[in-house]
C-alpha cells in the first residue's frame with residue numbers, strides 16, 4: 001500500500017481541489033489514475049498490487065478505459081483471458097464458457113455504479129463474477145460489494161458534501177467537474 005501511495009503521489013494522480021462528482025455531490029480530492037497508468041512501468045507496478053485478489057479467476061473484465069490497462073496487466077501476469085468490450089466486439093454472440101470465473105478490475109470505486117455495470121455485463125453473457133480487484137476504494141466502508149469479495153490495494157474513503165454544506169463552495173473556490181475517463185459516465 002505504501003508503494004502504491006508513493007506511485008500515486010509521484011505521478012500526480014492524487015488531486016486536491018473542488019470537484020463535482022457525477023452524483024452531483026462535491027469533493028475536495030480526486031484520483032486521476034490516467035496520470036499513473038499512462039506509463040507502462042508504473043502501471044505494471046500498480047497492477048502487481050492487485051494480483052493477490054485474483055483468486056482462481058480465468059478472465060478479467062474492466063468497465064473503464066483506465067482499468068482496462070490494469071485488467072490487461074493482471075491477465076498478462078497470470079495467463080488469463082482479458083475480455084475487451086470495445087468495437088468491433090460482437091456483444092450479441094459472445095458467451096462465456098460455463099466454467100468461466102471473471103475478476104472485475106477497476107481503478108477507482110466511489111459509488112460502485114461501474115461495478116454494477118460490469119457485473120451485469122458479465123452475468124448477461126453467462127459468466128460468474130468471483131471478485132473485484134480495485135486499486136483505490138473510496139467507499140465509506142470497504143470490503144465486499146453486494147456480497148462479492150472486493151479487494152482494494154488502497155482504501156481511502158472520500159468525503160462528499162451537498163453544495164450548501166461544501167466548505168470549498170463557502171470559500172468561493174472555483175468548481176471543476178471530476179475528469180471523466182469513460183464515455184459512458186459510469187464512475
Ligand SMILES: [Zn+2]
Pocket residue numbers: 018026027163166167168169170175
Ligand atoms: Zn462545493
